[in-house]
Amino acid sequence: MRAGESRLYAVWPGKYRSDLFLIDDIDDYEKALGIQxxxxxxxxxxxxxxxxxxxxxxxxxxxxxxxxxxxxxDCGCEIKDLKAFARQAREQLGWDVATTGGVSTSVRFGADGERQGLNYTLRIRRKSLG
Structure with missing residues (x-):
């Protein structure tokens, strides 16, 4: 596909009709699926x-x-995609993060009133916390 020798199509099935899409940007497609x-x-x-x-x-x-x-x-990252964070947390920490129900976010301020980052409240399987 990257060499232009093949094409990738996706079908969105519906009740009365299905729509066919040509995937013309493989990089965007891989990023959307979490492959890249x-x-x-x-x-x-x-x-x-x-x-x-x-x-x-x-x-x-x-x-x-x-x-x-x-x-x-503490590294300055933000959780915008819970499933992506869950994959990284499993690989790096062994955590089993629940990806249903979302994540609660609050802003963290320093003693001087400056915004220092974000706090997240996640649901994690107790046994995986180690």
Missing amino acids: HDPVRTGLQDHEHRISWQLSPDDQHSAASYVFVDTTL
């Missing part, structure tokens, strides 16, 4: 993340299999 890393779309650089985390106060004594974890990416 896209830091602009995901907010995540392709590096080993520096992460600070702690169990959310409400989950300190919970016995649930998934717990809420307050997380800060």
Whole structure:
């Protein structure tokens, strides 16, 4: 496909008709599927993340299999694509991050009132926290 020797089509099936699309930009297609890393779309650089985390106060004594974890990416990355972060967290930390239900985000400020980054509350399988 990259050499122009073949074409890639995608079909969007419908109830009464189906639409056929020609994929003309393989790079954009791969980025959208997560095959190729896209830091602009995901907010995540392709590096080993520096992460600070702690169990959310409400989950300190919970016995649930998934717990809420307050997380800060100290490396400056932002979570714009939860599935992309979940893949990286599994590879780098062994975390099993829930990708349903979304993520809660709050702004973190320093003592001087300057914005320092974002805090994320994620649902993570307790056994994978290690």
